[in-house]
Amino acid sequence: xxxxxxxxLLIIVPMALLVVTVTWVLIRVAPGNFYSTERSLPPAIEENxxxxxxxxxxxxxxxxxxxxxxxxxxxxxxLKYQGQSVNEIIARHFPYSAILGLLAYLLALGIxxxxxxxxxxxxxxxxxxxxMAAAMLGLSVPNFVLGPLLVLLFSLYLYWLPPARWxxxxxxxxxxxxxxxxxxxxxxxxxxxxxxEVMRSDYIRTARAKGLKESKVxxxxxxxxxxxxxxxxxxxxxxxxxxxxxxxxxxxAIPGLGNIFxxxxxxxxxxxxxxxxxxxxxLIMVANLIVDISYGFLDPRxxxx
Amino acid sequence: MSENNxxxxxxxxxxxxxxxxxxxxxAVDGISFELxxxxxxxxxxxxxxxxxxxxxxxxxLIPEPPGKIVSGDILFDGIDVRRLSDEEVRNIRGKRIAxxxxxxxxxxxPFLKISTQLMEVTQIHLGHSREQAYxxxxxxxxxxxxxxxxxxxxxxxxxxxxxxxxxxxxxxALSCEPELLIADEPTTALDVTIQAQILELIKxxxxxxxxxxxxxxxxxxxxxxxxxxxxxxYAGKIFESAPTKELFAKPANPYxxxxxxxxxxPAHEHGEPLYQIPGLPPDVANLPxxxxxxERCDRAEEIxxxxxxxxxxxxxxxxxxxxxxxxxxxxxxxx
Ligand SMILES: Nc1ncnc2c1ncn2[C@@H]1O[C@H](COP(=O)(O)OP(=O)(O)OP(=O)(O)O)[C@@H](O)[C@H]1O
Ligand SMILES: [Mg+2]
Numbered sequence: 001x002x003x004x005x006x007x008x009l010l011i012i013v014p015m016a017l018l019v020v021t022v023t024w025v026l027i028r029v030a031p032g033n034f035y036s037t038e039r040s041l042p043p044a045i046e047e048n049x050x051x052x053x054x055x056x057x058x059x060x061x062x063x064x065x066x067x068x069x070x071x072x073x074x075x076x077x078x079l080k081y082q083g084q085s086v087n088e089i090i091a092r093h094f095p096y097s098a099i100l101g102l103l104a105y106l107l108a109l110g111i112x113x114x115x116x117x118x119x120x121x122x123x124x125x126x127x128x129x130x131x132m133a134a135a136m137l138g139l140s141v142p143n144f145v146l147g148p149l150l151v152l153l154f155s156l157y158l159y160w161l162p163p164a165r166w167x168x169x170x171x172x173x174x175x176x177x178x179x180x181x182x183x184x185x186x187x188x189x190x191x192x193x194x195x196x197e198v199m200r201s202d203y204i205r206t207a208r209a210k211g212l213k214e215s216k217v218x219x220x221x222x223x224x225x226x227x228x229x230x231x232x233x234x235x236x237x238x239x240x241x242x243x244x245x246x247x248x249x250x251x252x253a254i255p256g257l258g259n260i261f262x263x264x265x266x267x268x269x270x271x272x273x274x275x276x277x278x279x280x281x282x283l284i285m286v287a288n289l290i291v292d293i294s295y296g297f298l299d300p301r302x303x304x305x
Numbered sequence: 306m307s308e309n310n311x312x313x314x315x316x317x318x319x320x321x322x323x324x325x326x327x328x329x330x331x332a333v334d335g336i337s338f339e340l341x342x343x344x345x346x347x348x349x350x351x352x353x354x355x356x357x358x359x360x361x362x363x364x365x366l367i368p369e370p371p372g373k374i375v376s377g378d379i380l381f382d383g384i385d386v387r388r389l390s391d392e393e394v395r396n397i398r399g400k401r402i403a404x405x406x407x408x409x410x411x412x413x414x415p416f417l418k419i420s421t422q423l424m425e426v427t428q429i430h431l432g433h434s435r436e437q438a439y440x441x442x443x444x445x446x447x448x449x450x451x452x453x454x455x456x457x458x459x460x461x462x463x464x465x466x467x468x469x470x471x472x473x474x475x476x477x478a479l480s481c482e483p484e485l486l487i488a489d490e491p492t493t494a495l496d497v498t499i500q501a502q503i504l505e506l507i508k509x510x511x512x513x514x515x516x517x518x519x520x521x522x523x524x525x526x527x528x529x530x531x532x533x534x535x536x537x538x539y540a541g542k543i544f545e546s547a548p549t550k551e552l553f554a555k556p557a558n559p560y561x562x563x564x565x566x567x568x569x570x571p572a573h574e575h576g577e578p579l580y581q582i583p584g585l586p587p588d589v590a591n592l593p594x595x596x597x598x599x600e601r602c603d604r605a606e607e608i609x610x611x612x613x614x615x616x617x618x619x620x621x622x623x624x625x626x627x628x629x630x631x632x633x634x635x636x637x638x639x640x
Contacts, residue, residue: 211399
């Protein structure tokens with residue numbers, strides 16, 4: 001088990017480097033750069049700046065330096081935000097996304113699991129049809145529509161909730177709901193399908209034949225097998241939720257990582273882009289590793305070497 | 306109260322139907338049988354003949370919907386099982402009637418330890434504490450000859466071979482010393498040598514505990530040495546019922562004869578390929594008006610296609626569903 005975890009952690013390094021390399025190539029291949037602003041700089045000044053950031057070197061030297069920096073987890077300074085290191089910027093903005101993402105994740109899990117399990121148990125009941133219709137709706141309404149709709153209703157019409165920005169708990173409600181909706185819908189459907197599948201299996205019949213109560217059959221015998229498909233979905237979901245969802249952060253004007261990432265791309269702020277990309281890819285791989293480890297706890301048939 | 310005439314189980318005109326897209330599947334259609342205390346009954350028949358459904362009905366384990374027990378009586382020790390509340394049924398399941406299923410690979414929960422799965426039975430039915438239940442589970446594993454049970458009891462099902470898992474299933478089923486054990490094809494999924502071991506085990510424990518047994522199989526060879534009487538099922542109906550010896554000696558139904566012919570004969574191990582009844586079992590959702598076996602039957606005459614056969618009494622304990630039951634009975638035996 002320990003060996004498995006170590007191995008997976010080691011793989012993260014080359015994978016992250018690969019992702020960063022691809023990003024770096026894309027930045028270079030795409031037309032334009034940080035200096036291609038409307039008002040062109042005097043050639044002498046541009047020359048100076050380029051020297052300062054090592055941009056006058058041949059590409060392989062630049063690439064080598066960058067890789068070296070990344071291996072030391074030092075992404076240098078932002079080009080746009082003078083005097084701020086990329087690491088500082090990530091550290092400052094990631095917590096917003098993380099809090100938002102974590103809350104949305106928990107909300108989606110809570111609603112999704114509950115609705116999915118009850119729908120499966122009361123198959124073809126009003127609850128089943130109702131929650132699955134809601135899930136269908138949740139899946140088909142994109143969050144850039146849901147967010148503004150919520151704002152329209154709860155802020156501009158009912159005056160119940162603040163429409164945007166970061167503040168107390170009230171400020172969190174709408175962004176979290178907007179973010180969680182689609183995941184809750186997906187988890188509900190996965191849970192329902194997983195539970196229905198398991199409830200038909202032979203070992204559930206065995207459990208009933210033993211005289212167990214239906215609640216015990218469900219919680220002790222069926223739940224584990226039923227939520228395995230959910231686990232494989234929630235790993236990547238957690239990563240992408242933590243990483244901040246660009247759209248929701250934009251709609252609610254939240255200064256999270258997603259918002260900063262968009263800015264960095266628009267600004268062609270190369271160190272910042274690479275830093276965020278590296279950070280996110282590591283985050284996603286760690287989240288996936290956690291999922292794989294939790295599989296091992298859920299399913300004793302899985303053994304890691 | 307001698308209502309039940311010393312019968313542990315009386316099933317009378319049981320009908321269990323399934324509502325499917327192709328129509329109503331009459332999986333069990335009017336079967337009746339009796340089982341006395343300590344007796345062993347064999348139920349044989351090809352796949353889909355309704356063997357499992359009849360016994361799941363006795364346990365009230367038919368998934369509903371799509372299934373439903375539409376009529377009939379099930380009397381267990383004088384109790385009308387169909388009228389019990391869910392809770393009352395649960396108190397019988399696993400305690401007074403236990404069941405072993407066909408596929409030991411899928412019938413144990415892959416996510417739970419063997420100990421957990423064994424312990425929960427006595428914890429609910431006998432009120433055992435965790436320690437008592439654990440000790441009892443160990444003892445049961447010892448009883449079914451699991452080697453080194455104290456080491457294996459905390460293992461998971463995937464760490465056991467098929468035969469060992471079936472032993473665990475048997476240990477689980479017998480934990481509360483049930484009065485009736487229903488073994489639904491307990492050996493079908495196992496190797497031949499393991500099959501024999503498992504049957505010996507069931508035989509031994511049956512004698513030791515005085516349990517009545519219903520042994521379901523599609524192999525007449527399996528029931529020969531183990532049962533007191535046999536019912537032969539086809540298309541949800543009983544085609545023949547008789548004491549074991551008599552059924553083997555003088556079958557009164559062409560279907561039974563076909564099944565008997567297809568039993569592998571150890572004496573002619575390397576002979577011709579095994580006999581098989583031609584054709585396939587009918588679709589029980591769309592049965593023709595006549596005898597459901599008619600089109601596969603070598604004895605069939607014109608009346609068989611037209612009229613449903615009568616359930617003919619050959620003697621006190623021997624019945625056969627056939628227009629020519631008496632003739633078939635008379636012509637068989639001594640061949
Ligand atoms: N849940 C169900 N839904 C619909 N039809 C069912 C269901 N369970 C059983 N049946 C039908 O009932 C009929 C009898 O099935 P049953 O399982 O009792 O056969 P069996 O004699 O036990 O066969 P086998 O030897 O294959 O176990 C079959 O036609 C089957 O398709
Ligand atoms: Mg069966």
